[in-house]
Amino acid sequence: MISPAARPAPRPAAVRALPIRPRPAAGDTPATYIRRLARANHLRPAYLKRYLRDDATGQPSIDMLAALAARPASSLMHAFSQDAPARRRYLTGSRRQELFETIRRDAGTRHRSIRALADDYGLHRRVIRQALAAQAPRPRKPRGPSRPRPSRLDPCTAIIDAILDEDLRDPRRPARTNKQILNHLITEHNATGVSYAMVARYAGSQRSLRPRPRQPAAASPGAAVRPAPQAAWSPAHQAIEQHDLAQLRELLDAGSDAEDETQDGLTLLRHAIHREHTAHVERGGPHHAGMTVLLLARGADPHHLRDGTSIETEAEILGHWLAAEVIRAWKPAPR
Amino acid sequence: MVSTGKPVTAGHGPAVTGSDPHRHLTTLEGWRDFIHVAPAPPALLPGDRYAALGEDARRAYDDERLDYHTRLGVVATSTLRKVVTTGRRLTLLNRHAISARQGLILSGPAGTGKTTAIAQFGKTHEAIDRDRHPGQDRIPVIYATVPPAATPRMLAMEFARFLGLPVLPRANMTDIIEAVCGVAVDMRVSAVLVDEIHNMQLATRSGAEVSDTLKYFSERLPATFVYAGIDLEHQGLFTGIRGRQIAGRFTLIPAVAFPLSGEWQSLIVTLEEALRLHQHQPGTLAMLDRYLHQRTGGMIGSLSHLIRGAAIEAILTGTERITRKQLETLDIDHAAQQSSAPRPAARHRTSAR
Numbered sequence: 001m002i003s004p005a006a007r008p009a010p011r012p013a014a015v016r017a018l019p020i021r022p023r024p025a026a027g028d029t030p031a032t033y034i035r036r037l038a039r040a041n042h043l044r045p046a047y048l049k050r051y052l053r054d055d056a057t058g059q060p061s062i063d064m065l066a067a068l069a070a071r072p073a074s075s076l077m078h079a080f081s082q083d084a085p086a087r088r089r090y091l092t093g094s095r096r097q098e099l100f101e102t103i104r105r106d107a108g109t110r111h112r113s114i115r116a117l118a119d120d121y122g123l124h125r126r127v128i129r130q131a132l133a134a135q136a137p138r139p140r141k142p143r144g145p146s147r148p149r150p151s152r153l154d155p156c157t158a159i160i161d162a163i164l165d166e167d168l169r170d171p172r173r174p175a176r177t178n179k180q181i182l183n184h185l186i187t188e189h190n191a192t193g194v195s196y197a198m199v200a201r202y203a204g205s206q207r208s209l210r211p212r213p214r215q216p217a218a219a220s221p222g223a224a225v226r227p228a229p230q231a232a233w234s235p236a237h238q239a240i241e242q243h244d245l246a247q248l249r250e251l252l253d254a255g256s257d258a259e260d261e262t263q264d265g266l267t268l269l270r271h272a273i274h275r276e277h278t279a280h281v282e283r284g285g286p287h288h289a290g291m292t293v294l295l296l297a298r299g300a301d302p303h304h305l306r307d308g309t310s311i312e313t314e315a316e317i318l319g320h321w322l323a324a325e326v327i328r329a330w331k332p333a334p335r
Numbered sequence: 336m337v338s339t340g341k342p343v344t345a346g347h348g349p350a351v352t353g354s355d356p357h358r359h360l361t362t363l364e365g366w367r368d369f370i371h372v373a374p375a376p377p378a379l380l381p382g383d384r385y386a387a388l389g390e391d392a393r394r395a396y397d398d399e400r401l402d403y404h405t406r407l408g409v410v411a412t413s414t415l416r417k418v419v420t421t422g423r424r425l426t427l428l429n430r431h432a433i434s435a436r437q438g439l440i441l442s443g444p445a446g447t448g449k450t451t452a453i454a455q456f457g458k459t460h461e462a463i464d465r466d467r468h469p470g471q472d473r474i475p476v477i478y479a480t481v482p483p484a485a486t487p488r489m490l491a492m493e494f495a496r497f498l499g500l501p502v503l504p505r506a507n508m509t510d511i512i513e514a515v516c517g518v519a520v521d522m523r524v525s526a527v528l529v530d531e532i533h534n535m536q537l538a539t540r541s542g543a544e545v546s547d548t549l550k551y552f553s554e555r556l557p558a559t560f561v562y563a564g565i566d567l568e569h570q571g572l573f574t575g576i577r578g579r580q581i582a583g584r585f586t587l588i589p590a591v592a593f594p595l596s597g598e599w600q601s602l603i604v605t606l607e608e609a610l611r612l613h614q615h616q617p618g619t620l621a622m623l624d625r626y627l628h629q630r631t632g633g634m635i636g637s638l639s640h641l642i643r644g645a646a647i648e649a650i651l652t653g654t655e656r657i658t659r660k661q662l663e664t665l666d667i668d669h670a671a672q673q674s675s676a677p678r679p680a681a682r683h684r685t686s687a688r
Contacts, residue, residue, distance in 0.1 A: 042514040
């Protein structure tokens with residue numbers, strides 16, 4: 001019945017089309033298209049890449065890819081080339097005016113229909129009609145002020161800043177690595193949805209803003225994430241770091257400056273808000289604003305800016321809503 | 336009833352039109368050709384016009400008729416009708432089954448039209464699926480044959496080959512099965528036809544593994560499985576643990592040689608009516624039913640082969656008619672030739688091309 005010879009070889013010389021064939025999109029490269037083809041057909045991309053590899057060049061063979069996709073090789077080449085119509089760009093101002101003039105000229109000399117012009121220019125027929133009606137291009141619709149995309153890292157940025165600042169203050173200790181910072185965020189602040197890459201990108205950008213003086217590293221990099229109370233800190237800052245309201249009050253009573261500021265602009269008030277927030281995150285209880293209120297009562301400046309960020313905003317970002325409300329209520333009061 | 340499309344050949348998937356070696360029932364392209372190609376029978380010219388044809392015109396005309404006779408239509412036998420209706424009923428029953436879907440096994444001696452029947456069922460199923468979901472790119476049917484001395488990997492590769500998934504020599508079986516199942520689910524496969532299932536010997540280790548692989552496919556794919564093979568009930572397909580499971584899941588439809596009865600005569604009449612010969616006396620073959628039954632042992636495959644062979648001979652020699660004398664000169668497959676009685680030597684399947 002079936003002679004084995006009649007059966008085609010396991011890998012036929014001619015490539016057959018894949019069962020599921022997504023189209024190539026503008027801006028695809030052979031690599032991205034192979035990846036999409038493979039994913040659509042539940043194959044591993046590396047597998048398909050190996051299948052398509054041209055032994056002579058080591059590159060994927062476009063002819064085989066075209067056969068797999070059941071499309072002419074020329075159309076694939078076109079999609080992969082730069083000529084493919086990429087995302088339409090919105091021309092503004094005088095360039096749009098010029099475009100309208102070109103369209104009017106085309107309609108007059110080449111007798112193109114509105115539909116054909118719309119196809120030619122990749123514009124909507126409505127826009128072509130506007131151009132033909134000799135209208136000036138409408139000004140572009142105003143867009144709201146651009147706002148940076150929110151990130152899951154947002155609640156953590158202040159903490160990372162604080163860690164980086166701490167590292168900067170004590171150059172003898174080895175700076176904490178991104179991995180250590182990430183672990184700190186996860187274990188100490190219950191951060192979720194934060195990846196190493198997110199931390200690395202943010203911490204990297206922030207480090208570049210804080211040039212670290214080159215000094216030989218003293219200890220091994222495996223140092224504890226949570227720093228011991230810093231010797232360089234003033235007693236008041238230390239009290240805040242220990243979340244010791246009574247100690248802070250004593251120090252202030254004894255004449256400590258409520259505007260005590262570290263080298264990098266961390267005021268007592270800002271430090272207190274961070275510490276209170278950390279306590280809230282760690283213990284899970286409600287927010288307390290004892291130190292914040294005490295410092296405000298003792299004349300700490302709520303309008304202090306660091307890197308252009310007000311203390312109120314920082315409290316808001318951290319989610320320390322109680323502190324933010326107190327500061328907001330405090331602001332109009334005469335000082 | 337004659338519908339054109341596929342010759343009634345014994346053995347594995349009939350060759351589909353086209354010279355492309357991949358145009359085979361066991362590839363998606365070949366299967367789609369089989370689904371869509373329905374050549375109309377050529378019109379028979381009146382005698383005087385046929386005589387008046389020039390050399391080239393006559394050759395073209397004869398070529399067209401030769402082509403038509405090589406793949407005379409499918410004859411709707413009772414087995415074929417039963418397979419199609421039972422298969423359809425099972426696909427409806429299985430549509431909402433979560434697991435333990437029922438299947439269909441078609442078993443019988445060589446040349447009884449098993450492949451034709453399951454292919455026809457696949458065609459019916461695919462046509463209904465296309466009607467229900469017009470314009471969608473779906474693959475409702477997979478057709479695969481179990482290779483001789485099959486291993487699970489070879490079976491998985493058969494499925495991959497049908498779908499057109501590239502298989503590298505180094506590909507591991509898990510990847511192939513994952514790709515096959517993923518694509519099959521995405522493309523809404525709802526009927527899986529596995530032919531030549533007798534190549535799977537449950538007594539051997541690799542055969543048992545093939546059976547397990549098929550079982551695994553049937554768990555992964557929400558589809559009705561239809562198996563066809565030679566004398567399965569005598570080959571131990573239903574013995575042992577695996578066999579009992581198969582027996583519990585599958586409806587068995589036996590395909591048998593035709594007895595010399597009314598249906599046999601009606602089959603011959605159907606085939607005779609499909610002939611396009613100039614000098615043929617209608618009713619000649621119907622008169623020869625007893626002789627044909629004795630020649631072919633009641634095998635529809637052998638009968639079709641014999642009549643098509645005779646028709647082609649008649650066109651080539653220019654006699655344009657089929658007579659008993661001419662039929663006697665034609666060789667026929669070994670199985671049918673061995674049998675003088677309706678009970679054929681079933682184990683031997685010969686290529687009836």
